[in-house]
Amino acid sequence: MAEAAPRGMTDWIASRARWRIGEIVFWLACLLPLLPAQYLPSFLQPFWIFDRYLQLLSQIAITALFAISLDLILGYAGVVSLGHAAFFGLGAYAAGLISKFWFTDPLLGLLCSALLAGALGYISSFVILRFHGLALIMITLGLGQLLAEAANSASWLTGGADALQGIRAGKIFGVFEFDIYGQTAYIYALVVTFLVFLVARRITNSPFGMSIRGIRDNSRRMLAIGAPNQQHLRRVFTIAAAMAGVAGALLTQTTQTCSLETLNFQRSADVLVILILGGVGRLYGAMAGAIIYMIARDIFSDVNPQYWYFWIGLLLIAVVRYMPDGLLGGLSFLGSKLRRS
Amino acid sequence: MLTSFISVLYDGFAYGMLLFVLSVGLSVTLGMMNFVNLAHCAFAMLGGYVTVTMINHLGWPFLATLPIAFLAAAVASVLLERTLYRSLYGRSDLDHCLLTIGIVFVSVAGAAYIFGTLQQPIQVPSWLRGTWVVGNLTFGVYRAFLIVVGLALAAALIVSLEYTRFGATVRAAVDNQRMARGLGIDVDRVFMLTFALGSGLAGLGGALAIEIVGLDHSFALHYLIYVLIVVSVGGMGSIWGSFVAAVVLGVSDMAGKYWLPQLGSFLIYLVMVGILMWRPLGLFGKR
Numbered sequence: 001m002a003e004a005a006p007r008g009m010t011d012w013i014a015s016r017a018r019w020r021i022g023e024i025v026f027w028l029a030c031l032l033p034l035l036p037a038q039y040l041p042s043f044l045q046p047f048w049i050f051d052r053y054l055q056l057l058s059q060i061a062i063t064a065l066f067a068i069s070l071d072l073i074l075g076y077a078g079v080v081s082l083g084h085a086a087f088f089g090l091g092a093y094a095a096g097l098i099s100k101f102w103f104t105d106p107l108l109g110l111l112c113s114a115l116l117a118g119a120l121g122y123i124s125s126f127v128i129l130r131f132h133g134l135a136l137i138m139i140t141l142g143l144g145q146l147l148a149e150a151a152n153s154a155s156w157l158t159g160g161a162d163a164l165q166g167i168r169a170g171k172i173f174g175v176f177e178f179d180i181y182g183q184t185a186y187i188y189a190l191v192v193t194f195l196v197f198l199v200a201r202r203i204t205n206s207p208f209g210m211s212i213r214g215i216r217d218n219s220r221r222m223l224a225i226g227a228p229n230q231q232h233l234r235r236v237f238t239i240a241a242a243m244a245g246v247a248g249a250l251l252t253q254t255t256q257t258c259s260l261e262t263l264n265f266q267r268s269a270d271v272l273v274i275l276i277l278g279g280v281g282r283l284y285g286a287m288a289g290a291i292i293y294m295i296a297r298d299i300f301s302d303v304n305p306q307y308w309y310f311w312i313g314l315l316l317i318a319v320v321r322y323m324p325d326g327l328l329g330g331l332s333f334l335g336s337k338l339r340r341s
Numbered sequence: 342m343l344t345s346f347i348s349v350l351y352d353g354f355a356y357g358m359l360l361f362v363l364s365v366g367l368s369v370t371l372g373m374m375n376f377v378n379l380a381h382c383a384f385a386m387l388g389g390y391v392t393v394t395m396i397n398h399l400g401w402p403f404l405a406t407l408p409i410a411f412l413a414a415a416v417a418s419v420l421l422e423r424t425l426y427r428s429l430y431g432r433s434d435l436d437h438c439l440l441t442i443g444i445v446f447v448s449v450a451g452a453a454y455i456f457g458t459l460q461q462p463i464q465v466p467s468w469l470r471g472t473w474v475v476g477n478l479t480f481g482v483y484r485a486f487l488i489v490v491g492l493a494l495a496a497a498l499i500v501s502l503e504y505t506r507f508g509a510t511v512r513a514a515v516d517n518q519r520m521a522r523g524l525g526i527d528v529d530r531v532f533m534l535t536f537a538l539g540s541g542l543a544g545l546g547g548a549l550a551i552e553i554v555g556l557d558h559s560f561a562l563h564y565l566i567y568v569l570i571v572v573s574v575g576g577m578g579s580i581w582g583s584f585v586a587a588v589v590l591g592v593s594d595m596a597g598k599y600w601l602p603q604l605g606s607f608l609i610y611l612v613m614v615g616i617l618m619w620r621p622l623g624l625f626g627k628r
Contacts, residue, residue, distance in 0.1 A: 080435050127618065133434055134377060135621050138573040141566070142614040149607040265566075269442070276439050306453045306558075313446025320440040321428070 017205040026284075030190055033057055034183065054182035055255075060294045061189040062250045067274045067286035068200050069243035074272075075281035076204055077236050078216030079129070082137050082268050083144025084244055086124075087117040089263030091245030093151065096164045096258035104170030106253050110192065113249035114242040121241020125234045141265070148263040163259035167252065178254070185254035192250055196243055200283055203239065212236050273312060277319055279326025288328050344478055349599050350592060355484035357591025358491025359553060363546035363564060364571040365498065365583045366539020372515045372578015374532055376426065377434050379441040381543055382568055383448040383561040384414040388544025389551050390452065393461040403465050407548055414544020415537040422536055445561050452558035461556045469552075483552050490549065494542070495584050502580060511535055515578045516627075570613045576626025585624060589616075 033054060066088055073079045091113040098109045124143060131139050151158045159165055171177045178184050203209050214222045215229050223229055252258040261267065270293075278289025293312075300308040323330035367381040388410035395406040421444070429436055469486055472479045502508035513521040514528045522528050547560065554564075571590055575582030590609055597608030616624065 074435075080438075131617070131621055134371070134569075134573055134577065135617055135623070137377075137434075137438070138569060139614060139617050141569075142610045142617070145610045146607065146614065149604065149610065153603060153607065273439075273442075276435075306458065307450050309446040310450030310454075313443040313448075313450065316439055316443030316446065317425070320436050320443065321425070324432070324436065 013205060013207065013210070017201075023284075026287075027194065030061075030194075034187065054186045056294065056298055058182060058186045058189040058254050059251075060290055061186070061193045062247050062254070063271070063274065063294055064287045064290035065193045065196055065250065066244055066247040066271050067278070067290050068197060068283055069240045069247065070271050070275055071280065071283060071286045072200060072203070072240040072243070073237055074275065075285070076209060076216065077212045077233055079233065079237065080137055081128075081140040082265070082272065083140035083142070083147075084271060085263055085265070085267035086144040086147045087121055087241040087244035088248040088251075088267060088271075089147065089151065089260075090120055091117045091248030092252045092258045092262040093158060093164065093248075094245070095249035095252040096167045097157070099168045099170065099253075100164070100166045104168045105174075106170055106172050106188070109170075109253065110246055110249045113245045115245075117245020117248070118238050118242030121244075122234065122238040124241075125237040129230060129233050129237065141268075144263070144268055145265065148260065148265070151263055152260055158260075161260060163257060167256050167258060169253065169256050178256075182254075189250050189254055192246065196246060197283065197287075199239075200243070203236075204283065208232065208235075273316060275326075277315060277327055279328035279330075281325075282328055285326050285328040289326070292327070345599065347478060348480075349595050351480060352484060353592030353595035354588060355481075355487045355491075355591070356553065356595055357588035358487050359546060359550055360567055360571050360591055361491050361584050361587035362494060362549060363543055364568040364575075364587060365495075365580055366536075366542045367568055368572045368575060368577055368579065368583045369511070369515070370532070370536050370539050371572060373511070373518070373528075373535060374430065375434075376430065377437040377441065378426070379438055379565060379569075380421070380444040380448070380561070381540065382547075382563075382565045383445050384418050384540040385543040385547030385550070385564065386448065386452060386556070386558075386560040387417055387547065388414045389547035389556040389560060390456060390461070391544070392548035392551065393456075393463055393556060396463050397461075403463070403469070407545055410548035411541040411545045414547070415541035418540030419533060419537050422533060445565065448561050449558050452561075456558065458558055461551065463551050465552050487549060487553070495580070498580050507531075507534075567609075570609065572623075574613055574616050574623055576620075576623030578627070579623075579625040582623060582625030 066084075069087075070081065070084050073081060073084075094113040094116045095109045098112055103109070128136070128140060128143070152160055155161070169178050172184065172188060176184050176188075178188075211222065211227050211232055214227065215232060219229055248262055251262065274289040274293045275286055276289070277293060278287065279285025296311070297308060300311060319326060323333075325333070363382070363385055367378060370376060370378060391410045391413045392403070392406040395401040395409060396403060401409075425440065425444075429440060465483060469483045472481050473485075474480075502511060510521070510526050510531050513524070513526060514531050518528055547556070550556070550560075550564075567590065571583055571586045574590065575584070575586030589612065593612045594606070594609045597604060597606070601608065620626070
């Protein structure tokens with residue numbers, strides 16, 4: 001269809017897809033933590049703490065990836081899900097079980113997990129996309145809980161509450177081993193997150209991404225101009241599920257653990273909160289939310305894990321009340337105001 | 342087999358009555374304003390803590406604390422409605438969910454800060470404790486009390502909704518809000534009263550629940566899922582629907598715990614998903 005579109009339209013889509021300087025700086029900055037401290041000027045060295053936090057940074061990358069996958073269906077397609085952890089957990093367990101019983105190559109494991117989670121997403125999309133409003137929230141929550149309870153009962157396969165035992169870690173490309181400092185794990189998580197981000201960015205700037213936004217904003221009009229709404233939604237739901245599966249598989253492979261926590265309701269709720277805090281419907285919102293949330297949790301939960309949710313709750317109330325587009329949305333609103341004045 | 346069947350039915354029905362009292366207010370306010378109030382169980386928790394405090398620190402009798410629990414939850418809900426909820430009525434379901442789940446998080450952390458994380462013990466009066474033994478069946482007295490209270494409340498709510506002037510305005514506002522406004526009904530005021538009544542009932546439910554399921558700081562989050570299941574299965578805005586859904590859920594949860602404990606809460610989610618697939622609007626939902 002792109003050939004038939006008028007010239008102004010294709011230009012507009014292309015201009016949205018152009019890389020901005022801020023984006024390039026952001027991704028380059030993600031490489032900074034890998035810089036060993038001894039290459040820095042000596043007065044900076046005591047402050048260079050990133051290499052001690054590489055594990056946290058890999059977790060942030062994985063969470064950002066998971067949030068991006070939710071953003072595709074929630075922010076762009078407008079499908080609310082409280083059971084997105086189902087795909088994350090499926091990917092996590094698939095990667096763990098594949099390495100335990102079959103082969104240890106991480107990339108192949110990642111691919112298999114993505115395919116499995118995508119298949120589950122495709123099948124469940126037939127059920128989920130029939131619902132709207134409260135029923136949609138409840139059906140996604142119910143299906144997610146069903147999978148979590150099933151994994152809990154099938155302890156002969158999943159290890160149940162004791163977590164999956166016997167996960168083996170292979171070398172990436174047969175060369176790079178996962179080290180105890182988490183350097184390989186961070187590079188691996190970062191690269192995979194970046195590649196999936198590229199895919200998501202391509203999708204959201206494509207005519208397909210535009211149609212999905214059209215369905216979110218006015219599904220009847222999209223039907224009237226001949227868009228196959230259900231087919232589009234099913235496709236984006238499948239893609240998002242596969243991405244969530246990749247995030248789950250990454251978590252298993254980089255930490256060599258896989259527990260029921262990957263499937264539980266808390267994870268679905270947390271990723272929703274992360275996305276809302278960062279800003280729905282913008283991919284960098286998902287990233288910003290993941291970075292802020294994970295770092296804040298790391299700091300606050302050392303103090304007292306119970307009161308951590310007090311601050312998250314207050315933040316949620318403030319964001320919904322005063323910044324409906326999330327922190328990034330609020331920032332860009334401020335930016336455009338400043339530029340205009 | 343028969344004896345266990347009867348005791349599952351009895352315990353499940355009592356549990357269902359508890360769920361009904363906890364969730365009926367949410368169902369009606371959701372049907373009227375389309376406002377998804379996930380903080381409903383936070384009001385229930387408030388009622389529970391009011392009762393615990395009054396019994397343990399002020400020495401009030403259990404029954405006398407129940408109206409206070411009702412009032413405290415009702416007043417708190419009106420305050421929140423005035424300050425926070427009102428500005429969000431035009432916004433999406435998701436915004437409602439997020440704002441109210443924020444309130445839940447704050448209330449859970451606040452309860453942990455004030456009351457600690459332990460289960461709160463209470464003493465119900467001696468005539469509510471103990472069991473009746475009929476043949477080889479035992480019936481808990483407190484559960485009978487719950488069933489009586491739940492049935493009386495359901496009857497009172499249905500009768501007042503059907504036969505009083507206020508009930509008629511509530512039904513009008515649920516069925517067609519714009520038309521009701523056009524006829525001169527002050528929907529905002531009706532909504533505020535209904536909201537206070539529903540949250541008050543939740544507070545009462547929270548107080549009644551302590552003896553059966555206990556009370557700790559995570560109550561607002563833990564029972565939220567049960568309440569939402571009741572509302573979505575029963576259909577929004579329907580008291581009778583909430584009643585049926587609460588009984589179905591209570592009995593199936595009890596049956597699952599009794600006969601298939603290894604499945605955990607698998608059964609209630611299965612029941613919910615099954616009913617929603619069959620009727621996406623819930624058993625008695627209209628839209």
